[in-house]
Amino acid sequence: MYTQFFNLTQPPFSIAPDPRYLFMSDRHREALAHLLFGVGSGGGFVLLTGEIGAGKTTVCRCFLEQVPEHCELGYIFNPRLSVEELLQSVCEEFHIALPESASVKAYVDAINRYLLDCHAQGKNNVLVIDEAQNLSPGVLEQLRLLTNLETSERKLLQVILIGQPELRTILAEPGLEQLAQRIIARYHLGSLSEDETGSYVSHRMAVAGASGPPAFPPALTPLIQRLSKGVPRRINLLCDRALLGAYVEGTHQVSRAILRKAASEVFSETDTPAPKRWAMLAGGVLAGAALSAAALQLIPSQPRGTPVAASPAALPAKPAAAPTGHATPEPALRELAALWGVAPGAGDPCEAAQQQELRCHQGKGGLYELRQLDRPAVLTLRDGPQERHAVLVALDDDKATLAVGGVRQQVSVASLAARFDGSFTTYWRVPRAFRDHVPAGGAGADVDWIAARLAQVERSAQPAQGQLFDAPMQQRLRAFQAAQGLKADGMAGPRTYMRLNQLGGVAEPRLLANRKEK
Template sequence: MYKAFYGLSDNPFSIAPNPHYLFLSDRHREALAHLTYGLGETGGFVLLTGEVGTGKTTVSRCLLGQLPDNTDTAFILNPSLTELELLATLCDELKIAYGDNPTLKQLTDHLSRFLLDNHSKGRNTVLIIDEAQHLRPEVLEQLRLLTNLETDTKKLLQVILIGQPELQLLLKRQELRQLAQRITARYHLLPLNEDEIALYVLHRLQVAGRFEPLFTRKAVKELQKYSGGIPRLINLLCERSLMAGYAQSRVPIDHHMVRQAAAEVLGEEEPTQNRYLWPTATAAALFVAFGVSYWLFTDKPVNAASASSRGLESTPTNVAPLNMQTLSATEETSKFVQPADQQNNQTTQSSIPDPSQRLLNDAINQSRDIDTAFAGLFSVWGKVPYKGLTACQSAVEQGLSCYQQQGNWMSLTRLNYPAVVYLVDDNQQDFYGAVIAVDGEQLLMQLGEQQLWVDRAWFNQHFSGTFEILWQAPNLPMMDISQKSSPGQLQWLENALAHVNNRNARRVNQFDVQLENDLKSFQSQHGLKADGIAGNQTLVRLNLYLSQQGPRLTDNGVRS
């Protein structure tokens, strides 16, 4: 219904599992690593727990995709079974034939012969049980007895138990202590934090074909507050927020829409636990207000070094506001410099506002609207945004594309494009700036109508992790490059990776191990899924480095 409105090719927030939308946060990767380690040569039981909707099944499916080809797997989704039913289900999963009305001993004998035969063929056998908190103690004990079949070095049956936190309590029971001692690896999967939620939402939007930002930073904060970091709830809230935005014909999705979605999906205006914080918050606010009033009306000495401690080079050089309409990347800009001896000698002064700090605060207050920051970015490209269109729509009308990325100082400077950056002030209020140039450890940033040089420490303190660039995307269609691609496509990929890594390109005519490893390394370094397939997101990132069009941070020159 709303896909065309947002420029989506698919529904990005469906709660149905879809491998194309697989997103592995650092927590999920760590969980996957624990499971993989637990399925090492020694085998045994592996335990993965987590709250409902945290992505346990996603991790298990990802693990299945990474198991070697010589592995036979049995996946049991409904473990509310008796001992006999569980062994029969396991035989069905492994395609082991058995007669009518088998006994427990007959099923155990069939499974033992299968495991021994598999081991003689050099094959492994893995049993994965989802929702394992529903297993009965006697069924778990039967599984333990089944894993008694072993060689001198390994278990012949490896079992992965996946369940909710109640599974941990179940395994602490006295009669299951022997099984608990056989767990070789365990991991409790926690919900996503705010930064991971932002990456999760961005990832799903990009897979669905939208690279233009859609959710504001405040909206992400609301997603974290109402969902608690549970991916399933995030999907429900995002889905309902998109419907609300479509109904109102509004872009981007802001925190008000997320709150409305939470009221509809969860049936409450705010998380229950936050309601009990209001008395404390009110008392704290009154205390802070009293302290501020006391400070304002009491003469106190001010340390002059405090202005520069934020990382802004703060000297009282006369600075005139720059006109946004006439600003270009080559114009003379103001630079705040405070001599080191002045910083060391000037320890106290009367409570006169620091002019450089006042100038900075004024610039920040002029930068609350992201469109102002985009106007500065368009100016660097020698263009202006169109009235009545969003910044990215204006870019498309002028032959450019928007690209949003999550990262840090290194991500921004390595990409080397002027960018709009999402920032947060000392009061946790959003503001936006345009990064125009970089000089060593300093960035030339435009805030409102003012250009200021800021250092790395100040930038890292205020940067929220999101930035957007304009670039001239290639007109040619981007087709996935993999093992089955033509020699010409493989050579292009080798040339692109060599260019990024500043090395000489090799002659390739097949997707060899070195090309695959270089591709996976590039994907890992840029937060992409390291699957060894150059899909749309990987190709966009490579073309960003290959493009010769437009200004760059290091030289501010337009490449032809």
Template sequence: MYKAFFGLSDNPFSIAPNPSYLFLSDRHREALAHLTYGLGETGGFVLLTGEVGTGKTTVSRCLLRQLPENTDTAFILNPSLTELELLATLCDELGIKYGENPTLKQLTDLISQFLLNNHQAGRNTVMIIDEAQHLRAEVLEQLRLLTNLETDTKKLLQVILIGQPELQHLLKRQELRQLAQRITARYHLLPLTEQEISLYVQHRLRVAGRSEPLFNQGAIKALHRYSGGIPRVINLLCERALMAAYGQNRTPINKQMVAAAATEVLGEPVGKGKAPWLWGSAAGVLVAAIATGVWWWTGADHLAAAPAETVVNATVQPAVPPQTNVASQLLTSAIAKSQDIDTAYAGLFALWGEAPFVGVSACQSAQQLGMVCAQQQGTLPQLIALNYPAVVYLKSAEQLFYGVLVKKQQQQLLLQLNEQQFWVSQSWFEQHYIGTYEVLAKKTADTPAQVTPSANLEQVQWLENSLAKAQQRSPRAMSYFDSELAQSLQQFQTAHQLPVDGRAAADTIAVLALYNSHQGPQLVAGDRS
């Protein structure tokens, strides 16, 4: 009803998946590149995770359109199935006929024969499972057994698992360790930044027939504040704000209209308590906030003030231990306020004595500050071995939240959540940690942008020295990029879940820089060797 008023030919913010409105942010493009690379390898499993509404299905549909014509695909949207039901659904998707009441063996044999015939005909077979966090462990194991069918060079069935962050938790189970080892590429899709939201909103308006901006900068900031960068929520907020603007007969849409829309859409009043951190002054704000207190949380029935210590140049004074219920409320409140990853990034930069730049991503800020940033999948021991503070991805019930792992002392970890720091037990942390972390490091003067087989000798030697340090071996004197160096590089990239493409690109260089740098804050006090 408001389309004519705003000069629109269509509803630009419908939550229905319309290919005409496809918008790929830098993060979506990166996710797509990881999936495409994973499928281009020898097979196995490819993993895409992200919070609800971040655009995982958008990426998967875009991937489908890019698959070669000689590819048969099976898209499974409801994975809450038994092993038998899953195999029957796979047969249905691939057009494999089977009799009434088939057994597990009969379906497996039919699928295996189909895969062999497809391979002999020069065709590929890809299976995509959405909402894969609902898969049972025994069903995932059945999928792994299906991928056992292979030639000398490739798997005959490639599987893409798409799901929410708890899928990463599921794949860490002991009985699924063989499947986890077969994941050739994985990517965790993050929400949109404020800058990306502005581009996203304008893109959808343009597709719907309006080239002039309709949301002012204040409205964009409010969209980022209340949506958390989730595209689906952005659409809901924009739709409601358009209706409000139409009812009031006014443009442009401002932050007050978005705030009112958030109250209606999110079902609760929104106020100052939900405002994001101002990145430009994040370091100063963070220091003042930390000084308010550091709490010791064991995750059970004990909470006490941490001993006085210096944290980011702010002295933390001891406090009177509160009661257990107060402790629980403090932690619950801190978790609820830690759903903005930009806040966590601000905390990490502050530990380095820096503040991120306004309007760019954290990694772009790091680059401008002469640093590198790297997102990794790994266990807590692997993170501790790097000995850097890190933004960590955590889960409480159905809620994803972000913190900064600041320090480790014995079996206790200092975790920063929004404006407070808590000493938590290692077991509490591992119960909530979903296996993704992001770290910063200072570049050394000789850090190259990338190292390829045709690189000069100085860069090749840097790569060999860096790999040797990371792999705890003695470096060799290099004369060219030889096969042994290529093998060491492949082992390093595989171990760190990086693209294995025969060269050390920016993401590999960033992780290697973590081993080379001797500067910056440490999780455990001591020399970083």
């Protein structure tokens, strides 16, 4: 099985909606904010559209996890129904006793009585309809009539319509103008950008337990994005088949040729057709939600810019026992500095670290990249408009340990990934006489350090002092970077230094210290 070949715990690109693989891009978070805003605003309709496989169901699942406790929820996923069948489904979803007379009026009267009773108890009702492009105009009009029942402050029934792009065209028809005017929030979920595609692939590989040089080199990201059109489900199909192809060809890294061949097998419109041979060669090789959000929501938060209306619904009103701490990144940096033995005092933690031959490094990536860096880091977490900071102190295949204000708490990797926006800050130890830029042909203590570390990795004789950062050394550095899954530019940047430190046995805190190396 290719999972064993790549040292993975499970196939990373299954199209099943496994919550452990939840990836929330900026646009997915924005779509979620629109749904939460709709629930908190008291309006009638909320509209979410997107291409097939764009992640609408992912957003919907996150929304269902965050619906306020005072909301009663109904969910209809097969809306190809008549008016009577729809009303019956509404009654069943909200556990309304079905009337003896199976007429439209009897159903509507029963639903209205239920809505009024809920209002008297301080409850709201939200009806989610998936695949709503299958609703007929008559059913849509009946939904509008159901939302007529209202108080001076809010509608007693709120409806969320989720569907493919043609739903927007349907709602733009003249006969549905009254319904269209009641849509208080609408969002179209587009495809992932090139950067998001790279983060998505890395994230899923990381959750599946990938380590070492990436199976999908960063240089492949533009091609993955183009072949898949940035649609998550298409990315899954493409990358799953590419891993299978790499396994069949006996290579641990997917190439452009393998990726194009995979595209020809899973997409009919590809311009590089090839015979479907991998599936036959592999035989049986291809194998086959509740998020732990409570712990993450205990992390102190701060608004990101101007709060929007979704914020009350995005977070619990009063978490049970929040750890002490602040929402600004400085306290988290101090907590991270303590792991390195740095006592920054009241000053800037990064400036204090420089006095002890450390540097701050700010990056943007996913959990896969943090596994590669293998060092604790301050993460930026998003929960709607709220921004939080926590120190990631340990990471294994399924669990992550976060520290806030001296309190450590464990969360699932999927839960963390859903809120991690990719921004992180970490420390790394610099060599003697470190320079931010080593010029071509330059010499010095830092060049000697690089030469010594490369020789250690290559298991060659230690070089003499006075080495030059010349073309041969830059070529050796590029070969090292390529082997480690780094950007092979022949320049000595922070991430190259970090990896040389790790392989050279430099004493630094490790993120994966308790994780069994594969």
